[in-house]
Amino acid sequence: MLSAGAQRKLKAAAGEIDVNTDIAIDARNVGKIYGAGASAVTALGDVSISIEKGEFFTLLGPSGCGKTTLLRCIAGFETPTSGSIHLSGTDITYDPPYQRPVNTVFQSYALFPHLTVAQNVGFGLKMRGASAADVAKAVDRVLALVKLEDFANRLPQQLSGGQQQRVALARALAPEPQVLLLDEPLSALDLKLRKEMQSELKRLQSETGITFVFVTHDQEEALTMSDRIGVMSAGALLQVGTPHDIYDRPVNRFVADFIGETNFLDATVEGNQVRIGTGDLLAVPLQGETGAVTLAIRPEQVSVTSAQTGISGKITEAIYMGTDTHYTITLKDGSPLVARIQSKSSGAFDVGDTVGIAIDAQAVQVLKS
Amino acid sequence: MSRRKTRRSKGLDGWLLSAPALILLVLAASGPLLIVALYSFLEKGDYSGVRWILSGEGWFRVLFERDIFDQTVSLADANLSIFWRSVKLSIATTIITFGFGLPTAWFIATRPAKSRAFWLFLITIPFWTNLLIRTFAIMEVIRNQGILNTFLMHFNLISEPIQILYTDTAVLIGMTYVYLPLMVLPLYAAIDRFDFRLIEAGYDLYASRWQVLRGVILPIIKPGIIAGSILVFIPSLGAYVTPRVLGGGKNMMIGNFIELQFGQGQNWPLGAALSTVLLLVVLVSLIIYTRASSRDDSNG
Numbered sequence: 040m041l042s043a044g045a046q047r048k049l050k051a052a053a054g055e056i057d058v059n060t061d062i063a064i065d066a067r068n069v070g071k072i073y074g075a076g077a078s079a080v081t082a083l084g085d086v087s088i089s090i091e092k093g094e095f096f097t098l099l100g101p102s103g104c105g106k107t108t109l110l111r112c113i114a115g116f117e118t119p120t121s122g123s124i125h126l127s128g129t130d131i132t133y134d135p136p137y138q139r140p141v142n143t144v145f146q147s148y149a150l151f152p153h154l155t156v157a158q159n160v161g162f163g164l165k166m167r168g169a170s171a172a173d174v175a176k177a178v179d180r181v182l183a184l185v186k187l188e189d190f191a192n193r194l195p196q197q198l199s200g201g202q203q204q205r206v207a208l209a210r211a212l213a214p215e216p217q218v219l220l221l222d223e224p225l226s227a228l229d230l231k232l233r234k235e236m237q238s239e240l241k242r243l244q245s246e247t248g249i250t251f252v253f254v255t256h257d258q259e260e261a262l263t264m265s266d267r268i269g270v271m272s273a274g275a276l277l278q279v280g281t282p283h284d285i286y287d288r289p290v291n292r293f294v295a296d297f298i299g300e301t302n303f304l305d306a307t308v309e310g311n312q313v314r315i316g317t318g319d320l321l322a323v324p325l326q327g328e329t330g331a332v333t334l335a336i337r338p339e340q341v342s343v344t345s346a347q348t349g350i351s352g353k354i355t356e357a358i359y360m361g362t363d364t365h366y367t368i369t370l371k372d373g374s375p376l377v378a379r380i381q382s383k384s385s386g387a388f389d390v391g392d393t394v395g396i397a398i399d400a401q402a403v404q405v406l407k408s
Numbered sequence: 409m410s411r412r413k414t415r416r417s418k419g420l421d422g423w424l425l426s427a428p429a430l431i432l433l434v435l436a437a438s439g440p441l442l443i444v445a446l447y448s449f450l451e452k453g454d455y456s457g458v459r460w461i462l463s464g465e466g467w468f469r470v471l472f473e474r475d476i477f478d479q480t481v482s483l484a485d486a487n488l489s490i491f492w493r494s495v496k497l498s499i500a501t502t503i504i505t506f507g508f509g510l511p512t513a514w515f516i517a518t519r520p521a522k523s524r525a526f527w528l529f530l531i532t533i534p535f536w537t538n539l540l541i542r543t544f545a546i547m548e549v550i551r552n553q554g555i556l557n558t559f560l561m562h563f564n565l566i567s568e569p570i571q572i573l574y575t576d577t578a579v580l581i582g583m584t585y586v587y588l589p590l591m592v593l594p595l596y597a598a599i600d601r602f603d604f605r606l607i608e609a610g611y612d613l614y615a616s617r618w619q620v621l622r623g624v625i626l627p628i629i630k631p632g633i634i635a636g637s638i639l640v641f642i643p644s645l646g647a648y649v650t651p652r653v654l655g656g657g658k659n660m661m662i663g664n665f666i667e668l669q670f671g672q673g674q675n676w677p678l679g680a681a682l683s684t685v686l687l688l689v690v691l692v693s694l695i696i697y698t699r700a701s702s703r704d705d706s707n708g
Contacts, residue, residue, distance in 0.1 A: 116608055136611040149609035153627045163613035166623075214614065 062127070063218050063250040064090040064113055069122035071108050071274075082108040084274040085122070090218075090252060092127075095244050097253045099261040100271035101297070106254045109271075110220050113252065114143050127217060137166070142211035143220040146227070148203050150195035156206050157182070157191040163214035181209045184243065201232045208240075212247060221253045225260065237264055258298045262286065270294050292406055295335040302336040302376050313405070316372035319350045323403040335404040338365065338379035343388060344395040352376065354392045368396060441687070448680035456674045466677025470685060487665070494661040495689075497576060497651075498644035501583040505591040505640050506633065508584070513595035513632075517602070528596070531589050539586065543653045546582045547573060550654075574656035582650040587643060591636040598632025638697045642690050662686050 071083040083105045090096045098106040111117040113124060115136030123132045131139055142163065151159050160181055161174040169177070182188050185205040195203055204224060211219055221240075225233045241264055244251045255261055261268050262282040269279045270293075278290045289295035292303065306313040308329050312320045315334070323334060343354075343366060355375070356367035359382065366378045366388060376396065388394060423430075448466045450458040473484040516527040534542055549555045552569040560566045572578050602625070610620035626633070648663035655661070660668070662682065669679030 114612060116611075136608070137614045137616055141612075143609075143612045145605060145609060147603075147605055149603070149605045151606060151609070151624060151628075152603075153630075162610075162615070162623075166610075166614040166616075166619055210613065 061092055062089050062125075063092045063094070064088070064252065065125040065128075066109070066113070067123050067125070069109065069112060069119045069124060071105075071112060071117060072120045081274050083112070083119070086271075086274070086276045087122075088269055088276060088279065090250060092250055093248050095241070095251045095253065095264060095266045097255060097261040097265035097268045098271060099255055099258060099268050099297075101256055104271040105274040106256075106271045107222060108274075110143075110222055110252065110254050113218070114141055114220050115139050140214075140217045141220060142214060142216040142218075143222060144207050144211045144224045146223045148195075148207040148224075150203060150206055150210070152195055155192050155194055156187065156198070159195065159206055160209045160213050162210060167214060177213050181213045184212070184246070185209045185239075200228055201236065204228060204236060205239075208243065212243070212249070215247075216249065218250045218252060221251060223254055223256070225255075226257075233260075240264065262298070270297065272297075287402075287404070289335060289404060289406070292333060292335070295404060295406065300338050300377060300379075302334075302338065302341070304334045304336060304374060304376070306332050306334050308332060315350075315370075316374055317350055317370050321398060321400045321403065323400050323405055325405060328405055328407065333406045335406055336376070336398060337402070338377045340399040340402045341368075341376060341378035342397045342399075343368070343378050343380055344397060345388075345392075346395045348395055350396040350398070351393060352396060354388055354390050354394060357388065357390055368394065370396075444680045444683050446680075448677055448684050450677055452675050452677050456670075456676065458676050463677065466675075466681040469675070469678045470681050490660050490662060490665045493576065493659070494645055494663075497579055497583065497661065498641050498647075500580055501587060501644045502591075502637050502641045504580070504584045505588050506595075506637065508588060509591035509595050509636060512588075513592050513599050516592075516596050517599035518604075528593075531592050534586075535589060539649050540653070542586060543582055543650050546578075546585055547654060550578055550581060573654065574659065576655070576659055578654040579647075579651045579659060579661070582654040583644050583647055586647075586650055587640040590639040590643070594632045594635035594639060595629065596632075598629035598635075602628055634697055634700055638693060642693060645689060646686055 066086060066088045069083055069086045070081070073080045073082055086105070086109060088109075098109060100106045108117060112119050115131070115134060115138075119132060123130055125131065126139065126141065151162065154162065157175075157178050161178045164174045164177055178191070179188070182191055185208055187202065187205050187209065190198060190202065190206075195206060198206065204227075207224065224240075225236050228236060237260060240251070240253075253261075253264065262285075265282055267279060267281055268285050270277045270285060272293050278285060278294050280288075285294065285298055289298060289301075295301045296303075304315050306315045306321070308325065308331075309320070311325055312322050313325070313332060313334065314320055321334070350370065352368040352370040354366050355369045356365075358365040358367075362382060363379050364382045364387065366380060368376045368378060370376055378396070447458050449462055449464070451461040451463040451465060453459050469484065470487060471484055472481050473487075474481055512531070516524055516531070519527060547554070550572040551557070552571065552573065554573075556572070557566070557569040561569065572581070606624055606628070607620055610624045615623060645661075646663050647661055648667065651659060651661040652664055655664075666679050666682045666686070669675045669682065673679070
């Protein structure tokens with residue numbers, strides 16, 4: 040059986056996405072302004088986004104970019120100042136949170152301290168008026184899903200951070216919402232636990248088929264987990280696309296800089312090549328750009344040779360990172376370029392070496408300056 | 409082993425060091441109580457005081473009375489109604505102070521940190537004012553020619569003054585006013601610790617406003633509710649000044665009734681027995697309180 044995400048990809052490839060049946064969340068021109076007059080702060084400015092059913096969608100951006108505000112508008116904790124939000128074709132912009140078939144996993148977990156794990160997980164269904172037997176059945180099922188069957192009668196404060204995280208997940212999944220909202224749920228966990236929970240979340244998403252809207256500032260987390268990513272900055276949605284799209288074809292310097300490490304080199308278009316500051320020419324893929332451009336070059340697209348032909352520079356810093364070594368090379372015109380090279384036991388370069396540089400020109404992304 | 413020994417000797421040091429304070433406390437606190445308990449088992453003196461003869465008459469008279477002429481025994485209806493009124497008024501005071509106290513405490517706890525001190529200050533001001541003065545102030549508000557009646561008559565809402573003073577209602581208003589801060593402060597402390605994000609979690613999980621209040625907020629601030637209720641209920645039960653001033657001579661509470669036995673009634677053993685009964689009621693309330701709050705600790 041195909042996962043919901045894989046099904047979505049097939050449908051998208053065949054151009055079969057139907058706006059009314061396949062879109063879970065449709066935000067149209069959503070704006071949110073706090074305060075009024077001179078002290079007004081724009082948290083969201085005219086954001087439109089369509090999140091498909093069964094998709095793992097990530098809102099990615101630095102803190103204060105409006106991603107959490109957008110999530111809170113979908114959950115119903117904030118009312119947009121302008122625009123509308125539709126859930127499966129129904130306008131829910133002004134519905135109170137308790138009338139939306141949407142559940143949230145909070146950053147702070149927000150577990151009820153006076154209720155046991157089972158009571159926490161059953162809370163949503165109980166409030167909806169489900170019978171005690173139905174609640175118990177659902178609680179058992181969801182606790183099995185997050186592997187916490189043995190903790191049903193514990194109180195939240197008797198659990199570890201990772202376990203509390205699972206309870207928060209189970210509590211939000213138990214009422215079988217149409218959309219699950221996750222507000223930086225992994226930020227309080229240590230690295231190892233975070234990695235575990237990332238694959239756990241992926242598993243849960245494909246097992247339940249529920250649409251996940253995940254908010255994070257961690258680009259690595261976004262890249263590894265998402266079907267699609269929406270990159271936000273300063274209240275605006277900059278780019279929406281698959282992790283590959285976003286990483287390989289960032290639309291602007293902000294996205295390129297935020298997602299992964301990137302070198303930026305200023306260059307000028309000359310015919311079907313570009314001339315960089317050192318005077319060297321690079322045959323990068325051009326799409327009608329003219330004049331001044333910025334080249335976005337990933338560190339892994341730069342290779343270092345001892346032959347001093349073509350572009351050359353001096354190694355000013357070498358950081359050993361285990362598998363890879365990061366070299367910072369200062370080019371002739373003074374601009375720095377970071378190269379990521381697989382560490383070798385022999386033949387490594389040292390700080391002060393003058394080296395030749397080869398750039399995988401076809402992989403370079405050309406951005407308008 | 410050696411560690412345990414050190415700890416024990418430390419404990420002994422602690423006892424020795426606190427001995428002077430302990431002796432003072434035992435003598436000063438339990439001494440008078442023992443005298444009260446002892447007097448309740450003695451015979452009443454001719455005019456006042458006690459005669460040093462052991463007697464159960466004081467305790468007997470708490471619940472029963474003898475006919476002056478034929479010595480037939482009957483239930484002391486008057487005493488019982490005073491007890492009943494005291495308990496009833498104290499429970500009502502507790503409920504009303506909770507009704508006013510919860511929104512007040514909520515309001516203060518949700519103010520910005522800077523202005524909270526100001527609101528708490530307003531709540532505690534009455535504590536620094538003499539109880540008698542505060543009670544007379546209430547009297548000024550509710551008496552027939554007082555502020556409330558004048559106001560209502562001025563706007564033709566009523567044609568003649570409402571008699572509030574010297575009724576149970578007056579006592580209730582007075583006690584609610586006097587004990588409100590004792591309810592607000594513990595409630596405030598509990599709400600201040602409350603994680604407001606849990607309210608959003610409740611809304612998110614399909615709970616309406618009422619369900620969030622009942623299912624999330626009230627259970628979590630329960631220790632504050634219990635503490636506030638005890639702090640209001642116990643002094644209400646023994647209230648003396650407020651019922652004396654606002655209730656007049658007729659609407660006595662236990663406090664006034666006890667005072668009567670030591671004054672005009674000239675029946676010290678009965679007064680001592682009534683005091684002991686009041687003390688027992690308070691003790692039982694406290695036991696219920698500790699039970700309820702310890703259950704709360706183990707349960708969340």
